[in-house]
Amino acid sequence: MSWIDQLLQSPPGWSNFLTFMALGSMMLTITLGFVTYAILAERKIMGAMQLRHGPNQVGGRFGLLQTVADILKLLLKEDIRPAHADRALFIIAPILTYVPAFLVIAVLPFTEAFHFADIGIGLLYYIAISGLSTIGIVTAGWASNNKYALMGGMRAAAQMISYEIPLVMSVVGIILFTGSLNLIDIVNAQESLAFIFLQPIAFLIFFIAGTAELNRTPFDLPEAESELVAGYHVEYSGFRFAFFMLSEYVYLFAISALITILFLGGWHDPIPYLELDGPGLGAIWFSLKFIGVVFLFIWVRVSFPRLRADQLMEFGWKVLLPVALANIFVSAVIKEFFF
Amino acid sequence: MLRTEEMLLNVGPQHPSTHGVFRLVIKIDGEIIKEATPVIGYLHRGTEKLAEDLTYTQIIPYTDRMDYLAAMTNNYVLCHAVETMMGVELPDYAEYLRVLAMELGRIASHLVWFGTYLLDIGAVSPFLYAFRERERIINLLNELSGGRLTFNYMRVGGVKWDAPGGWFDRVQEFVPYMREQLAGYHDLVGGNEIFLSRVKGVGVYSQETALQYSLSGANLRCTGVDWDLRKHEPYSLYERFDFKVITGETGDAWDRFKCRMGEIEESLKIIEQTFDQMPAEGKTMAKVPRMIKAPPGEAYVRIESPRGEIGCYINSDGKKEPYRMKFRRPSFYNLQILPKLLEGENMANLITILGGVDIVLGEVDG
Amino acid sequence: MTDKDKSQETDSVHKDGGDHSESERQQRDHEADKPSSGPPDKQDSQNENAATDSENPNKPQTPHPTEETNPKKATEKPVSSEKSPPDDKPKRKSSPSSKSAPEKTEEEPSYNQPLLDQYLSIIEKDLGSMALEAAYINRLSKHVPTLVAHDHTYFQVAKLLRYHPALSFNYLSELHGTDLKTHMEVYLHLHSFEHHHSLALKVKIERDNPELETVTSLWEGANWPECEAYDLLGIHFINHPNLKRIFLGEEWEGYPLRKDYEAYDEEV
Numbered sequence: 001m002s003w004i005d006q007l008l009q010s011p012p013g014w015s016n017f018l019t020f021m022a023l024g025s026m027m028l029t030i031t032l033g034f035v036t037y038a039i040l041a042e043r044k045i046m047g048a049m050q051l052r053h054g055p056n057q058v059g060g061r062f063g064l065l066q067t068v069a070d071i072l073k074l075l076l077k078e079d080i081r082p083a084h085a086d087r088a089l090f091i092i093a094p095i096l097t098y099v100p101a102f103l104v105i106a107v108l109p110f111t112e113a114f115h116f117a118d119i120g121i122g123l124l125y126y127i128a129i130s131g132l133s134t135i136g137i138v139t140a141g142w143a144s145n146n147k148y149a150l151m152g153g154m155r156a157a158a159q160m161i162s163y164e165i166p167l168v169m170s171v172v173g174i175i176l177f178t179g180s181l182n183l184i185d186i187v188n189a190q191e192s193l194a195f196i197f198l199q200p201i202a203f204l205i206f207f208i209a210g211t212a213e214l215n216r217t218p219f220d221l222p223e224a225e226s227e228l229v230a231g232y233h234v235e236y237s238g239f240r241f242a243f244f245m246l247s248e249y250v251y252l253f254a255i256s257a258l259i260t261i262l263f264l265g266g267w268h269d270p271i272p273y274l275e276l277d278g279p280g281l282g283a284i285w286f287s288l289k290f291i292g293v294v295f296l297f298i299w300v301r302v303s304f305p306r307l308r309a310d311q312l313m314e315f316g317w318k319v320l321l322p323v324a325l326a327n328i329f330v331s332a333v334i335k336e337f338f339f
Numbered sequence: 340m341l342r343t344e345e346m347l348l349n350v351g352p353q354h355p356s357t358h359g360v361f362r363l364v365i366k367i368d369g370e371i372i373k374e375a376t377p378v379i380g381y382l383h384r385g386t387e388k389l390a391e392d393l394t395y396t397q398i399i400p401y402t403d404r405m406d407y408l409a410a411m412t413n414n415y416v417l418c419h420a421v422e423t424m425m426g427v428e429l430p431d432y433a434e435y436l437r438v439l440a441m442e443l444g445r446i447a448s449h450l451v452w453f454g455t456y457l458l459d460i461g462a463v464s465p466f467l468y469a470f471r472e473r474e475r476i477i478n479l480l481n482e483l484s485g486g487r488l489t490f491n492y493m494r495v496g497g498v499k500w501d502a503p504g505g506w507f508d509r510v511q512e513f514v515p516y517m518r519e520q521l522a523g524y525h526d527l528v529g530g531n532e533i534f535l536s537r538v539k540g541v542g543v544y545s546q547e548t549a550l551q552y553s554l555s556g557a558n559l560r561c562t563g564v565d566w567d568l569r570k571h572e573p574y575s576l577y578e579r580f581d582f583k584v585i586t587g588e589t590g591d592a593w594d595r596f597k598c599r600m601g602e603i604e605e606s607l608k609i610i611e612q613t614f615d616q617m618p619a620e621g622k623t624m625a626k627v628p629r630m631i632k633a634p635p636g637e638a639y640v641r642i643e644s645p646r647g648e649i650g651c652y653i654n655s656d657g658k659k660e661p662y663r664m665k666f667r668r669p670s671f672y673n674l675q676i677l678p679k680l681l682e683g684e685n686m687a688n689l690i691t692i693l694g695g696v697d698i699v700l701g702e703v704d705g
Numbered sequence: 706m707t708d709k710d711k712s713q714e715t716d717s718v719h720k721d722g723g724d725h726s727e728s729e730r731q732q733r734d735h736e737a738d739k740p741s742s743g744p745p746d747k748q749d750s751q752n753e754n755a756a757t758d759s760e761n762p763n764k765p766q767t768p769h770p771t772e773e774t775n776p777k778k779a780t781e782k783p784v785s786s787e788k789s790p791p792d793d794k795p796k797r798k799s800s801p802s803s804k805s806a807p808e809k810t811e812e813e814p815s816y817n818q819p820l821l822d823q824y825l826s827i828i829e830k831d832l833g834s835m836a837l838e839a840a841y842i843n844r845l846s847k848h849v850p851t852l853v854a855h856d857h858t859y860f861q862v863a864k865l866l867r868y869h870p871a872l873s874f875n876y877l878s879e880l881h882g883t884d885l886k887t888h889m890e891v892y893l894h895l896h897s898f899e900h901h902h903s904l905a906l907k908v909k910i911e912r913d914n915p916e917l918e919t920v921t922s923l924w925e926g927a928n929w930p931e932c933e934a935y936d937l938l939g940i941h942f943i944n945h946p947n948l949k950r951i952f953l954g955e956e957w958e959g960y961p962l963r964k965d966y967e968a969y970d971e972e973v
Binding site for chain 3: 379380383385387388423424550551552553554564566571572634636637638639640641648650652654662663665667671672674675676704705
Binding site for chain 1: 688
């Protein structure tokens with residue numbers, strides 16, 4: 001914890017620049033490694049639930065190198081840009097989408113020792129930055145000069161604005177209990193009891209709104225295949241498409257980590273009073289909880305049909321938001337009388 | 340009020356949800372459809388023209404290619420038309436084989452509909468479950484006829500092949516298996532709140548409208564019209580079976596779903612009863628001449644295909660080829676109501692409504 | 706096994722078929738004297754045409770013997786039997802063995818005969834006796850009562866069939882056209898969901914300039930089938946809301962289901 005503070009406060013220089021580069025690349029590698037295997041896991045789990053095998057050719061029996069091959073293929077593909085697309089925006093859109101996805105990872109504490117930026121408003125930072133990706137998606141939809149893409153972009157904008165609000169509201173209860181926006185403080189407040197037990201409704205709202213933020217089934221309207229062919233990225237191919245794909249999975253990574261941190265007690269052992277918080281064990285607890293959340297996301301994706309755009313809006317504004325507001329009120333009452 | 344501008348959007352001919360080469364030109368304002376114009380004909384192969392140069396037996400494979408998801412009923416309607424004209428009485432055994440084949444085909448067709456409909460609505464898994472069951476049926480029909488989709492199984496006067504050894508046992512085993520899976524579908528899909536909210540109250544039309552637009556099959560029954568040609572204009576041996584005609588009440592997509600799923604159950608019942616009634620063995624062909632010639636005159640027969648009322652009109656001049664042959668293709672008639680249903684709906688309902696009509700483009704385009 | 710069966714059975718060719726057409730004709734003989742028959746002169750000319758055509762058996766597509774579509778024609782039985790020589794042999798063969806059919810038809814008219822009579826009386830009351838060209842039971846087609854309207858009375862007859870409370874044929878099952886070389890024919894199969902009756906309505910139209918009133922105002926379901934008939938046969942439906950070449954596209958030349966249509970690519 002201290003070494004990174006020292007690093008941040010040290011004077012600028014080439015060696016520091018290289019150190020930051022190295023750390024950034026390391027994080028990028030970890031994230032991409034996760035994405036690689038999250039995609040594989042998703043395909044494998046979906047396969048198992050849908051009576052299929054999933055990838056089982058490239059990289060041995062379990063298809064361990066399938067995603068790597070897929071990404072390589074995407075990188076090697078010809079970069080196709082529609083003739084009437086808005087050139088500058090078309091190029092910038094995948095970057096606009098991907099960069100925030102990577103930026104939010106900086107504030108996520110994975111274990112007590114392993115985290116990057118320990119800033120006081122970590123939670124706020126996450127929510128603010130992740131909202132930026134929407135701009136990238138709308139830009140992509142607009143720049144493609146394709147009607148399906150445009151509709152996908154519009155849907156994405158409407159959806160993300162609607163669901164950002166319940167998402168923020170749902171965590172207010174936690175902030176009330178913790179008295180801090182710092183994610184490390186939030187984890188430490190759950191040493192004895194994870195917030196999922198104190199704030200079950202908030203967890204549900206956060207999970208639903210999170211799914212919507214991720215554009216995953218049942219909220220995958222911006223890229224609803226059966227309606228909009230591929231939605232906002234219908235004209236993208238090659239590595240630009242790979243960027244959209246990656247950002248989607250990086251967000252899956254980030255939001256799963258955030259749920260682990262906010263509701264599942266981060267690196268603390270799941271059963272309190274077991275005193276299993278030894279060094280190194282934190283990483284294992286975190287990973288297990290994290291994998292559980294990712295699995296939940298995949299499970300939901302396999303099981304549910306898609307909502308309709310108007311139902312989505314109605315659900316967001318008429319159900320999730322009032323419930324989230326009520327949850328804040330109840331949390332405040334509980335906080336006042338019991339803690 | 341903000342002034343908005345209408346946008347012209349071409350859905351198809353290559354689009355994931357049009358189930359083939361079907362194009363829909365829609366005018367949309369935001370997501371709201373103002374006007375929809377279906378464009379068909381991409382798969383028109385001129386079956387009726389081709390038939391004029393072919394003998395009746397040679398036409399049968401062409402009928403397979405109209406409604407390629409339920410080819411058995413297409414086979415049947417042609418053979419039935421010729422048989423009606425010639426006055427051929429079929430041996431019971433052959434008729435039972437036909438009924439078995441048709442009902443299995445009906446289940447297979449409804450399963451494909453179920454799977455693709457859910458896929459349209461955004462759920463991927465039911466599609467694969469439905470295809471697992473369908474695969475078993477296809478294999479059974481493959482054993483029977485030697486083809487997986489284009490069976491070419493029926494002949495004027497009977498069926499081409501007797502069932503292979505052990506086939507009846509395998510069909511009998513399939514029935515309880517299918518029942519079990521059907522219950523699973525109801526748990527997975529029928530009770531899913533999102534699915535219900537997607538289909539309930541969507542694409543509603545009244546009985547009068549349904550009749551006015553010549554709808555048939557589940558599209559008609561969902562409005563509460565108790566009409567199934569198997570029951571009300573019995574052909575083949577359907578008089579001997581005890582089965583219900585599943586009808587809906589409100590005429591929305593949910594009722595159409597219930598009707599089709601209910602029909603799977605009724606078809607299973609018919610298959611079961613077939614085994615109770617069927618002679619152990621018998622002739623597969625009636626006495627018919629080698630060269631089939633319909634007597635001069637004309638006839639129109641209609642039967643119940645999974646998609647609705649399929650009809651065959653033959654105008655014969657006594658030759659071995661029909662003078663004029665016309666198929667009443669249920670999808671073609673059912674699709675007509677689409678522009679009316681789509682008006683004022685949004686993009687997502689377009690998929691729900693179009694999927695709910697259950698079209699097969701090979702049939703629409705003839 | 707089935708093949709063997711078949712080969713054994715070739716000798717009993719067309720037993721039923723022959724019987725049927727025989728009985729058919731007698732039936733029509735019967736009905737031809739009924740009041741509801743059309744003007745004789747027009748039909749005669751058509752018969753002439755049919756006869757001249759049939760004298761050339763080598764012609765690839767002999768026109769359809771009009772006897773089916775035109776009951777009056779039944780009086781000229783020999784012409785039609787000459788017309789289809791391959792039919793004769795089996796018929797002769799099977800005639801001794803045909804037992805019940807002819808008697809049946811003569812003794813008891815079709816079970817749908819009362820229905821047809823009822824329809825006819827209603828139509829006659831409302832539209833007069835000249836509204837229909839012919840009316841008969843088509844035994845080949847599951848005994849469906851068949852009405853043949855004139856092209857100028859077609860729409861009125863259809864409207865009456867649709868809205869008259871005792872008829873109320875509210876469901877159009879099928880609409881299509883046929884090119885019979887001498888004329889065109891439009892065939893409608895109607896069904897009444899109130900009375901559960903079926904009916905076939907036919908109308909003959911001239912071939913050179915085939916025009917007919919649309920019935921889309923009566924049955925919306927006729928919309929596309931009429932487009933189909935327009936596309937494939939060139940029958941122009943007057944007042945149709947959106948008559949277009951539904952399958953082939955507006956730039957297609959010719960009407961494929963016409964008998965004189967020549968395919969563009971002769972290889973096909």
